[in-house]
Amino acid sequence: MNCPKCKHSPLMDSTLSGKLAVNSCQDCQGSWIRANDYENWHQENASEEPDLFSQIHHVDYVPSPFDNKAALCPDCQRILSRAKVSLKTSFYIERCSSCNGIWCDGGEWDVLEKLGWHTHIEQLFTAGWQARMREYQHAEQERQAIVDKVGSEIAEKVFELATILEQHPNGDFAAAYLMRRCEKDKTSFLNQLKL
Ligand SMILES: [Zn+2]
Ligand SMILES: [Zn+2]
Known part of the structure; x- marks a missing residue:
């Protein structure tokens, strides 16, 4: 069985997190996780749903160059x-x-593990989770825009x-x-321009 991303490199027996049996590519470091193996591992490693976004700021990650490549x-x-x-x-x-x-490109499993999401991979594929991630990302972009406009202080x-x-x-009253x-x-600035 060959790597779905590099095509010509074979997938070799390996493990993730020390216990989860996978097939990994020595070239791109990607890993193929079969549903049964994940299910068995998951039964022993199930955990509470993590606080979804609490750890995101601590994760620094450069995606694999193979991340955008479609695969079979x-x-x-x-x-x-x-x-x-x-x-x-x-x-x-x-x-x-x-x-x-499940296919994880090199490094992706480690990121999921850091976030505590590696035991919730199924959920990553649900519309609800995707919507929450989009919302979070939107809020972050908005915060960044404010920092850019008025400075971090x-x-x-x-x-x-x-x-x-x-x-x-009565917060809305104060915000108004x-x-x-x-x-x-x-307005007065605009009026000055008109004059
Ligand atoms: Zn590969
Ligand atoms: Zn399949």
Whole structure:
């Protein structure tokens, strides 16, 4: 059986996390995890659903150059479907929809393990999980945009205040006040331009 990504390199017996039996490629370091092996390993290593995004900031990762390459299941030759893992640098986990085998490119399993997601790979492929990851990524982009606009010192204060107002029953009242204050300056600035 050859590597679905490098095509000509054979997959060799190996393990992930010391116990999970897989077939790995010596060239690209990718691993093929059969559904049965994952299921058996999972029964012994099942864990609570991790706090989904708490660890993301601690994960630094350079995706494998093979990440974007489409591949066929090494067992049944079907095209592998992809699930996006949305981190600062996103990557894809692949799975065969016929035999449910999982392909991780080199390094991807380690990232999933760091996040505590390696015991929840099935969930990565669900619409709900994908939606939550998109939401998280959107929120992060928004935060980054604010840091870019006003600098990190003010941004920290804004985030802190936003959390306080969000939790306060009359937070919207205070937020509207801030909006008015900020808009007023802008309006007068625009009026000055007109004059
Ligand atoms: Zn390979
Ligand atoms: Zn398959």
